Amino acid sequence: MTITGIIAEYNPFHRGHAYHLSRAREITGADFVIVAMSGNYVQRGVPAMFDKYTRAEAALRGGADLVLELPLCAACGSAEYFSDGAVDLFMQTGIVTDLCFGSECGDLEPLAEAAALLADEPEEYRSLLRQHLRTGISFPLARATSLQEALPSVSSDMLSSPNNLLGIEYLKALKRRKSSIRPHTIAREGGGYHELTMEKGYYASAGAIRRELIHSKGTFTEMIQAQLPSPGIYHSYEGKTPLTEDAFSLLLLQRLRSIQGTSLNSFFDVPEELSNRIWNRLDEFTSFSDFAELLKSRNLTRTAVNRALLHILLDIRQYRRADHLRVLGLQKEAKVLLNLLSTHGRLPLLTGLSGSGLPEHTFYPDRLYESVRSLVHGIPYQNEHRRKMLIV
Amino acid sequence: MTITGIIAEYNPFHRGHAYHLSRAREITGADFVIVAMSGNYVQRGVPAMFDKYTRAEAALRGGADLVLELPLCAACGSAEYFSDGAVDLFMQTGIVTDLCFGSECGDLEPLAEAAALLADEPEEYRSLLRQHLRTGISFPLARATSLQEALPSVSSDMLSSPNNLLGIEYLKALKRRKSSIRPHTIAREGGGYHELTMEKGYYASAGAIRRELIHSKGTFTEMIQAQLPSPGIYHSYEGKTPLTEDAFSLLLLQRLRSIQGTSLNSFFDVPEELSNRIWNRLDEFTSFSDFAELLKSRNLTRTAVNRALLHILLDIRQYRRADHLRVLGLQKEAKVLLNLLSTHGRLPLLTGLSGSGLPEHTFYPDRLYESVRSLVHGIPYQNEHRRKMLIV
Missing domain, CATH: 3.40.50 (Rossmann fold)
Structure with a gap:
């Protein structure tokens, strides 16, 4: 079946x-x-x-x-x-x-190649990644650049399309878990x-x-x-x-105020840098979305900030x-x-x-x-x- | 001075x-x-x-x-x-x-008389109060009626005016605490x-x-x-x-949902009867004010309900x-x-x-x-x- x-x-x-x-x-x-x-x-x-x-x-x-x-x-x-x-x-x-x-891309082959590399992280790739990170660029960009250098057959377009990237993550997860589930992709x-x-x-x-x-x-x-x-x-x-998230603004503000001053380290996927910025700028909170926009940075996308705020609001402490x-x-x-x-x-x-x-x-x-x-x-x-x- | x-x-x-x-x-x-x-x-x-x-x-x-x-x-x-x-x-x-x-009323005398009676609660007054409560009328009404019967000199008008009643409470508190503070009233x-x-x-x-x-x-x-x-x-x-209280609606609902099913006995001045009604009708919550209106009863004024909800919202457990x-x-x-x-x-x-x-x-x-x-x-x-x- x-x-x-x-x-x-x-x-x-x-x-x-x-x-x-x-x-x-x-x-x-x-x-x-x-x-x-x-x-x-x-x-x-x-x-x-x-x-x-x-x-x-x-x-x-x-x-x-x-x-x-x-x-x-x-x-x-x-x-x-x-x-x-x-x-x-x-x-x-x-x-x-x-x-x-x-x-x-609609083509499994190049996605699987990239996934295999990311699942194994051979030294060649890790060294490229270290080099690029040292120049001060963001992690996603350093990763995409290193991947492309390690896999010249894969086009840079492919590595910048969000569904391709998510597909690579699915394939990586299947590979890491040695799953027998067969992958397919549709353009x-x-x-x-x-x-x-x-x-x-x-x-x-x-x-x-x-x-x-x-x-x-x-x-x-x-x-x-x-x-x-x-x-x-x-x-x-x-x-x-x-x-939208702004219907949750008051709940988020109240949540932040009630834990104010404590470390946000205990929440899932809230970087230290963001934790500090949250406390420094809390008095500028006007809504969930405005606050997320205020907190985003070169290293941290709006989506990553949203997720961190959501983890705090929902009291998500660790990945399960x-x-x-x-x-x-x-x-x-x-x-x-x-x-x-x-x-x-x-x-x-x-x-x-x-x-x-x-x-x-x-x-x-x-x-x-x-x-x-x-x-x-x-x-x-x-x-x-x-x-x-x-x-x- | x-x-x-x-x-x-x-x-x-x-x-x-x-x-x-x-x-x-x-x-x-x-x-x-x-x-x-x-x-x-x-x-x-x-x-x-x-x-x-x-x-x-x-x-x-x-x-x-x-x-x-x-x-x-x-x-x-x-x-x-x-x-x-x-x-x-x-x-x-x-x-x-x-x-x-x-x-x-603007007159200290009758207020002080009523306050003295309430501070001491002589047996004559308490017996009247018991009688009236037995008929099933509310406590405030039974109290006013008993007071008036015990103090025929005091008009019933006087005992139904909110600022007179509050004044009586001030005088009662001064008397009970044997305070040397001198009371005065202004019409x-x-x-x-x-x-x-x-x-x-x-x-x-x-x-x-x-x-x-x-x-x-x-x-x-x-x-x-x-x-x-x-x-x-x-x-x-x-x-x-x-x-207004309705700006706090979502916070109150969230608070009630988060403690749902627990007893509300531990909050200050939340009668058992109200506690049950809150849990029975929680799914009908649409705003702070509508919910308070829904919860009020013959025995419990809207204000008493508001106060109870506020005590729950603000986590007030006892009088201090x-x-x-x-x-x-x-x-x-x-x-x-x-x-x-x-x-x-x-x-x-x-x-x-x-x-x-x-x-x-x-x-x-x-x-x-x-x-x-x-x-x-x-x-x-x-x-x-x-x-x-x-x-x-």
Whole structure:
């Protein structure tokens, strides 16, 4: 049996995602497609625009058979942690045989070459890296330059495209974990990750759609609807302000004030340099996004700052891999996957949290998200404990 | 030397307050007038509309010689705790000789009679109280009824006016503490506490002014300016949204969610009945004020609910009297009061917090207030640690 894994955020789910799902099924000959999807917080270090149940539902209506939740540390970690956590999750399922990811290049060979080099870090590469770091350039740039020098066959374009880089991280994680999961890649169609334009008949990026949604205050304009696999998917969210990090501004400020003066070393992935800058500039805090913009530097991207602030807000102290398989939703026709997961899975299978025995602090991030969501949208609070997986 | 104490909130300071200050000075022949004023939270169980420094400044410009901060537990406690905390603070100064409060009746005699009865609680009164409570009426109503039956000379009108009732509590506290401070009362002019109308040439209540300010979104309209002792007093606050409890909604919800399921018994003045109702109805939370409205009952006024929610939000676990004398501000000409307070005061005198050695959690309520204020007004955060008393 072929069970293909896809790693995604679907923030929000769009036509390009539906295309990727159907192509992945096709090229791997999959019996089932399982998606490992970020929960309520995403890799840019911000809350997801729509909550995880809404996004899981869209994924199921858009072609996925089952949606697993990525563990929080992976979902809002850097590319390396994101990939490690996602690959680990698929390995723990015991049933995923193939992994299919989108990339700008659409060609596995050069990505695998780069991944092999990064997984092993031979002395030749490490020496190049040291040399470049000594010149004072940032780590990502030094790494890209060293990689390219060590692998002349790989184009520099390839190493600067975000989905290629993420693909390399997936391949590296598979290789390091000696996983038997077979990788595949599909060329992304349409707008690149950083392109924010939206034209009809063109695959826009999730970033472009998010920008439009913020602009339209949550109204699914004709232009946005044209990017959805089926226009009905988000109807119930029509007109609700999409959540952004700035709905969490007061909570973040209060959190920072309450731990002010302590070292931020104990939080996951908060560099010392950033810790100092946070305390020095705290009185200039006006919002989550403005503060992140204020804190970013040559060495630290806005995304890295966002992630650090999110780790502090959510009290994430260390990287943890999954300790359970959390099913957010499932296609009716794919119920057999639950049996397979409970038989072959190497972690407890959870289809809801009631009676899960998970410690209380596990729910803190979701409680925070739901508190904000219920107040911003003026809708009833949904208790995570009582949520069950969706069946579509 | 005569030093007269006045207990106040000044939320905001208005013409009636200036009149009271000058009359108090006159009738007591005071050399100095010291005000004990609520800090950033007030007796209705909500944040003050303007922060304590702004209100202290107005009081000093309006005729006070020195402003002391009421301890938090008193400032946002019920009338009995409010009075006990304020009277205690004046006793601890070692220099306050007289206390002057406003009342609807303007006559000390009947108030003192009622206070004597409540301070001693003779069996006759207690038996009446028991009888009335057995009929199922609320405690405040049973108390007023029993008082009136025990003191036929006192009119029922008198016992239903809020400032008379507060005055009785002051007198009761003085009596119970066997204080040598001499009480005086001045008849309030103009709008009663519960009257919300505002007419030119008439003394409006602080409640009426607050309502107008919320309506005008912080603009000091001509009608509001007519109620200020001098129009310039609040100019720097012009156009800034007055703070209400709803700016704290998300923080309260997050606080409740984070302690959900635990008993609220450990918080100060949170009745068991309310504790249960909070957990039963938490999913209906839409804002601080709506939630308080939802929770109020025949036995529990909206104000009592507000106070309980505030105690939970600010982590107030038990009633505490003052453990220091905190000077918020001072008239230049009254500097001698600082010497007197440091010589005769029975508690450490603080004119700022830097180096005060006060434990960290002491600052939590002010930090919360300032965080909200800086975000709502888009103005820089003012660090309580670095604030010094105002000299006007």
